[in-house]
Amino acid sequence: MHDIGKNIFRNMAEAAGFQVYDLGIDQPVEAFVEKVKEVHPDIVGLSGVLTLALEAMKETIDGLKEAGLRDEVKVIIGGNPVNQEVCEHVGADAWTTNAAEGVKICQGWVKEKEYEKSKSN
Structure with missing residues (x-):
């Protein structure tokens, strides 16, 4: 198991101001479900x-x-084997496949959510 890409993305996301909960590698589905229930994140990576x-x-x-x-979270996937077809399948x-691009995508989602909140106020 390799976690180099995950760690690079985590570090870049944290540097961009995101609070990151790193569950580690090779985690069961239940670990993600429980963490989402616990912290109510905007994004799951x-x-x-x-x-x-x-x-x-x-x-x-x-x-x-x-x-x-x-429906409560946006999901971004990353890594060497991912592409649009994989994204749709999963x-x-x-x-x-680029950590910096992934952080920009997440920043865009946060801006969208903030805009939607401001429109409803």
Whole structure:
């Protein structure tokens, strides 16, 4: 298991002002579901180096759906084997193979959410 890409993304996200809860590598679906219930994040990030990780990403997103949490979060996936087709297959909102680009996507989501909040006030 490799966590280099995850760690790079985490460090860049933290430097950009995001609070990051790093669950580590090779975590079960339940770990994500419980953490989302606990902290109510805006964004969930999943990373994989090998194609084996892609089904685990799908299972995690499906687990969030089953728990009634999927509509509460945006999901971004990253890693070498991801692309638009994979993104659609696993049910993520966005994908990237570049940590800096991933942080920009997340920043855009936060700005969108802030804008939507300001419109409803």
